[in-house]
Amino acid sequence: MPTPEQIDTIRRLNDAARTHPGLASLANVTMGFQALPELDRFAALVAITRFTKFDGDNDPYGEHDFGAVYKLASGAWTQDRPDDAKAVGQTVFWKIDYYDTSLTYGSDAPWNSEQTKRVLTIMLASEY
Secondary structure, three states: OOOHHHHHHHHHHHHHHHHOEOOOEEEEEOHHHHOOOHHHHHHHHHHHHOOOOOOOOOOOOOOOOEEEEEEEOOOOEEOOOOOOHHHEEEEEEEEEEEEOOOOOOEOOOOOOOOOOEEEEEEEEHHHO
16 A cells, blocks of 8 residues: 555656646547547547546545546536536546556556556546
């Protein structure tokens, strides 16, 4: 179990991986996400990079490694899940995983940026 200081470092590294996909992390999208219209992919990515809605449901360990964004029936994308499920047109999940530098195994030290590569995966909720 990581120490509180290590969790703070993991959270900081994960925030950088999410806000700068492809720079602070490797980015991976699923075929379902790739099949979305270009404007929806762009809007979902913007919502992911601006994501701040971490709570006990999506972030039980305080690492900022998972979240969801929603396309509303109106066409707008948001990180706020509507109470009315009928108002959601599409749900996109994002997840950060920690690998060793060869991307072969999980990282033993996700708080150590020299020993860990972060992979941000973006997928449709239906693909999870």
